[in-house]
Amino acid sequence: MVTKIEVDGTKKIAIIIDSSKSVVAPKLNNSVKIINLDSERSLDISFDLIKNSELTLVIIHNLKDLDIIKQKVKITHIGGNSKSKVTVHSVLDNQSKLCFTGVIHNPKKIDNTVAELIHKTLLLSDEAEVESNPELLIDNDQVKCAHGSTISALDKKELFYLQSRGINKKEAEQILVNSFINQIWQQLV
Amino acid sequence: MVMLSIKDLFVNIDNKQVLKGINLEIKKGQVHAIMGPNGSGKSTLANFLAGKSGIEYLSGGVKLDDSNLLEQPIETRAKNGLFLSFQQPAEIVGISFANMLHTAYKTKDKDISSVDFLKIIKEKVKILELPTNFYTKNVNSDLSGGQQKMGELLQMAVLDPTLAIIDEIDSGLDIDSLKLVANGLQKMKSKNKSSLIITHRQKILEYYKPDIVHILIEGRIVESGGAELVDFVEKNGYKKWLQK
Ligand SMILES: Nc1ncnc2c1ncn2[C@@H]1O[C@H](COP(=O)(O)OP(=O)(O)OP(=O)(O)O)[C@@H](O)[C@H]1O
Ligand SMILES: [Mg+2]
Secondary structure (H helix, E strand, O other): OOEEEEEOOEEEEEEEEEOOOOOOOOOOOOOEEEEEEOOOOOOOEEEEEOOOOEEEEEEEEEEOOOOEEEEEEEEEEOOOOOEEEEEEEEEEOOOOEEEEEEEEEEOOOOOOEEEEEEEEEEEOOOOOEEEEEEEEEEOOOOEEEEEEEEEEOOOHHHHHHHHOOOOOHHHHHHHHHHHHHHHHHHHHO | OEEEEEEEEEEEEOOEEEEEEEEEEEEOOOEEEEEOOOOOOHHHHHHHHHOOOOOEEEEEEEEEOOEEHHHOOHHHHHHOOEEEEOOOOOOOOOOEHHHHHHHHHHOOOOOOOHHHHHHHHHHHHHHHOOOOOHHHOEOOOOOOHHHHHHHHHHHHHHHOOOEEEEEOOOOOOOHHHHHHHHHHHHHHOOOOOEEEEEOOOHHHHHHOOOOEEEEEEOOEEEEEEOOHHHHHHHHHOOHHHHOO
């Protein structure tokens, strides 16, 4: 089943997929809608942007142990002058797996749209796996569209810096994980 | 009496010898300075003492306050009183100096509350004459090179180490900031604490006077002496030792 959401005006939405419930959203403006999902529910969501609308969407995956998540998010610009920005931060530990597909669809004759999709993954374990599939379905050259995906491990230099201050390794790692996750909230302020 | 003792220390980086038999003894209360050409191994020594990975230990011994430093994990070295002020501090987005230092401080004073810790850090900011809200800044991200060095100074003041290794804290500082940092270091001096300051310039050593100066060339300490060595280097560079 796919959840479908129509976007009119300006919408800011955060989706959190976190079985351990350790990700806490900061105090945000009331207009931000926060959706907590677990794998029981359908994770596939489709957003239709009508004319002059603007969507800022952030998605956090915080996966541990044997979590397996498959998610597809589709952004369709059904009206012109619409703008979408999707930022996804995924943290994968232990043997968790994530398959994330982000689709940006811009049909013919829908002009002056801007779309951006960025997916960053932080891998904390050698056994965790991520698959990131950005799909661009663009039938119009009057649009600005950008996407990118990166996969990284914890930064050794940053870890050393924190440990050199007396912070133990586990705690230092947690600080860096939180920093990675929390950077996403800047999108919504 | 002895704070740090290094005996015949050899280390490699990428199978290349970088430190080739370092001997150094710092007594309690002393300030030592190391000067030397780019690439001579100064930061390698500093980083190795703090426990950085990627620097391969070959042989030799290091004792901090009579404990074997090389057996200790990075964070234990810090708990035992070692502090490294980095030549190039890491930038960590999304955590403030106050938060990071509170976490670090708790390793020594487990139950200290945020409120009590804030009092301590604000006091240090005041003593060091840093901008009043400096402790709220993110750890080195969005800071200039000079401001990052002030961040290192603040961390040193809060963590109050018995041995501070200070790697080029003066590079990138404007004249006023240099005085501020040097005065800050001066204020932290005490008879129970020691420091090892690495620098290329005479200026900071005019304010923060070393007891002993070492010249490090290609991984070896080739000469040790008093402040007159600093003058000599300032005038003549390192030619004298390089030609040998
Ligand atoms: N990460 C590294 N990988 C490979 N070689 C390295 C690395 N770090 C240092 N080295 C080598 O080790 C030697 C010493 O470097 P180090 O950084 O200790 O010099 P330094 O004396 O601090 O120089 P500077 O005055 O420029 O800061 C150099 O020859 C350098 O090439
Ligand atoms: Mg150096």
